[in-house]
Amino acid sequence: MHKHLLAMAAAVQARAYHIGAPGSKWGPAELSQWRAEHIKSRPYDDDVVKVLDSLRDEYDVIEYGTLTYDGVSHKLYAARSKDWNNRPKVLVTGGVHGYETSGVHGALRLLQTKCKDYAERGLDILVAPCVSPWGYEHIQRWNYDAVDPNRSFKRNDPDACGSQEARALVNLVRNHGSDGWACHIDLHETTDTDESEFQPAKAARDGDVYEEGTIPDGFYLCGDEKNPRLEFQRAVIKGVSDVTHIAPADPDGTIIGSKVVADGVILYDYTALGLCGGVTDAPLTTTTEVYPDSAKATAEECNKAQVESVLSALDFLLAERSWGPAVKALGGGMP
Template structure:
């Protein structure tokens, strides 16, 4: 299935500054980062350390960026990074990170230092968008010298912690809007013809092909399927156009693609993909699936 046109730009030509400005002018605020995210972060100040690690400054306004940490960091413990909201529109990634912070982070603090950045792209959260205001995808921008403020800020913050990560769990969603809006927009921006992928009906994982850790991914899938259904592969044995390596798992080259999961040296990495548009899913189930993915990952490392 393809979309040959998009209402912005000239087919076959990459967007110029005017096209990007046109795209930005079409975006609007649809929900509040302050009311829906920051208020929940503030509620956790009595149990977790809250740090502001940066601020995004755009024409539309400024957005403070927050991290949550378990207290009393211990250099003898391994450190786990949990990231949400790299794509701000992927709601359960943000609220799954916050729910884990509220309900389970301190339980796992016996074994790990835990760092949570629940909403890396707050403008994207407010506008329900995959990109930032510069029409840049933060989840293709995790590399040295990144021009995406969101990506650069969290990478600098993690580096400032001066700790080695054992695991990095990056929380995402795959939505029907990937085909209706975001992939067509990407093709238009790049001056290419869009080819949509089959949207998987259910939860799946993206592992890093450079360190896939299949047993780790399998343990997460088994934990999540107690909460929500796992996406079956399509007729080509693929998920989003990529061959399935095991049930519910595909591999991407995280660092080569500039993905959030690829920027650290953590031994265990994964990207979750929840499907909120499923006929059998609801927002709470999606949040619980993200929490289950985190706890399944940490349980595996503890018991290994």
Template structure:
């Protein structure tokens, strides 16, 4: 169904700097990156290397800057297969951040015997603090993982710094699991805001009730995706397709799985050339879910992916 007019901007006219500034002025800090994320990293240093890979200088826009951290397997061995896990690319998608941290606390050490693990738990900390999809410049980091060069950099520093760091790591990338959520606020706020920003007309989609995955159209890896779905189904429900056989407007290709062109769309899951890539999507607004259950689903997805890869060796 069509959304109501967004309160910022003029219909059918893309935002300029005035509208973006008006949008930014409405954003409020609602939680703490320091307390919720950074405070957990010290304890991980006993078993992992914790590396600062960048810093987001948002002082001119919001009066703050944000250090960016990665957690890396100790004794990194380039001969071993490497797996990348990312969370908080959309900062408002809470269980992606806390699922990555919970995996690091509870399961990562045992898997690091078999894989090099690199985890970026919160790619977009300002988005985490303001419960926002975009960065302060009204740019979506998860459409900004584009190949950089000297003339066309990524439009989002969150994406650019994550890419630069991952590319600097000597690794044989086997898999990438990117942790996300689909929330009711996608229809109530973020899709209408995007249409207003871009000067287009918004048509909302049905929010899937349950967990699903977004694979890559160019390397769909159906057995890999199925293994993750089966692992997650033990802790939460899997989304059913709508009347058109779709999830978020995309056709279902197998139980709980749709496909995107990850590189073409500038998605985080497309930033490496790994053979096995997936984007998780949990639904925290479901009456059948809790925040704890959503975190468990993210952990189950990571473990299901790694167990599948171990069984293929």
């Protein structure tokens, strides 16, 4: 028994994060150390804002808030189809986790390519390509306060949102009407650093013991367990499979510990977890997960997979005739 306890203690020590004491939540000193270790590594203004500025002739580019951390401010922008006119509404979000690069660049690529075509086919489309600029610049999952924006959304109460990023996006959505949202695609990645950095850091921050997980090799979706719409999820998976490979289930039938309910599809409770995917009442919602660290994928392929996931979702929406009461109440407007 003594040897067993020593082995357990050694395993915990080996997996302990370098900030904080095992079993103790972070305080101000630990947060300050974490902040000091992360420097700006890429420019939000050049990579995101300048691209949006170049698209102003094609879209209404909206400033929907400002994030300010330690005296440094980032303005938040979204692009909206110019013919916005009370038709079925689509929300596309990227960069809720700023370090997930293809979520940001996939959303921008969508705007640069086929997004306008779908707006002309009868949809009002709103794209927020980089919800977390500080996270983007510092290549971090969390924001400056070591808060995960994608666990802090409260759709019906912006003031209760646990991050500036979530609060600003909730207000943006509300300003475009609480009804009539037909579809929301939230663009994410699962990376090797989820297990090498962010999960150990989360355990340390919360005073927990890190338990090693697995990283799926390939693309997968996370639907809303309260509204799974598996036919919709399957349509997105089918479209993306032409661009990149779909993640297989682990031997126990799970992906990242959640039961696989269809090829490449797992479910989370969006609202209970405070996920961005629950920011609207849209009947069609999904969260993409691209794997950029795969030996079988490139950065370009990941960006294309994000774009294809949106296009497949919109194709399904345009072909579907049962979007739910919120969309049916709009009456016409669809081709």
